[in-house]
Amino acid sequence: MKQSSLFQALGAVIKRDLLLAYRQRAELINPLAFFVMVITLFPLALGAEIALLKRIAPAIIWVAALLASLMSIDNLFRADYDDGSLELMVMTPHPLSVLVLAKVTAHWLVSSVPLLFIAPLMGLMLHMDSDVIGVLLLTLLLGMPVLSLIGGIAVALTLGLRKGGALLAILVLPLYVPILIFAGGAVDAAMSGLPISGHTSMMCAILFLAITLTPLPTAAALKMSLS
């Protein structure tokens, strides 16, 4: 039998996950609807004062995106764990960390990228300026993959548990702090007309660090959950 190369394996996993997501497209709406609804709650609770909403809109959108990511990340390995295909992935000759990276990439494409299209709309509803919306999108683009990558570790750790949901949030949210801070900082700087490159460079650095490092503990945790 011919051995597939590492990149072929990577592509195959991404393709398979995208196909699976497409076959169950009704589920793709859930994180989006959740994202929109959480954002809607804030004006209802705070009152519709435009200046106030404009000031806190980026924070609202970011926190909502973070919660939406947390909600959808739980499905990252769940189905594969239940039907046993995860065990087959562990048994392939390819390093599990690379396959993990592929699965996280597919998850990001399916659950986070659609948010990028809705977020500007939400920004407009909260009276954000258009150039600030651009910066917000940039931070979401750089930050959301990190959320998925870090979330993957916690999902892998809690995979075998019956009551993993609440625990997942406790494990993941403290690790989300830096990305939230830099994203908020970048948007804040943009709102006051300051350069944002410091914050975005840090976000890029965190993104590359996360791409390099997080698949390793995720793979270790998956093996532990399967043993």
Place this chain on the structure above:
Amino acid sequence: MFMRFIYKFSSPPYFYAISGKLLPWLSALFFVLLAYGLYGGLVIAPADYQQGDSFRIIYVHVPAAWMSMFIYVVMAVSGGIGLVWRIKLAEIVSIGSASVGASFTFLALVTGSLWGKPMWGAWWVWDARLTSELVLLFLYLGVIGLYNGIEDKRTASRAVAILALVGVVNIPIIHYSVEWWNTLHQGATVTKLDKPSIHIDMLIPLLVMAGVFKIYYFIVLLLRSRNELLERESNGKWIDELLEKVN
């Protein structure tokens, strides 16, 4: 030679015996130093020229804050050792540290806010250090929650070790991002305690108290590890022999 010592020390019966002999001595040392540290801190040390007597909470607050970070590192390192060499004792030390560390973190937060009220005029300010200490508490809670969530204790120890290692990589990132966040947003509005070089009569009790806290941690860790060992090894032959000796 060194590895042989490690293997010998980490065998449960040997550890149980030697820790039993160590405990009374450690406790005695703990009480003596605690008495000295408290006396030095509460009586001998002069009142601060700015903060008066309320600075004396430093003798609990600062050692607790130091311990909160120290214990997290101990937890991660021993967890890593347990992960690599599968040493049972390292796993036990790792998880035994978690709740002690969480308690110290909580203590540091509580004493910090008690101190903050008269000094800053508020129970809580979003100061960089306070915030990163709070995040540290969350990290501890995650570790404890994960350990309790997994039924098989050896698997749980490995899961906790992975999480602690991830946390230890993240702590510097969190710490510096929080620091940067704070300086960006609030600038000089938060009154930072500008510490003049500390008086020697104030410093010595502080260092003693730091030592006292370390010894306390060590005592609690030994007690917890002994309990955990007995529980996990309850079918072991050495425990039967131990029971025979007691009866």
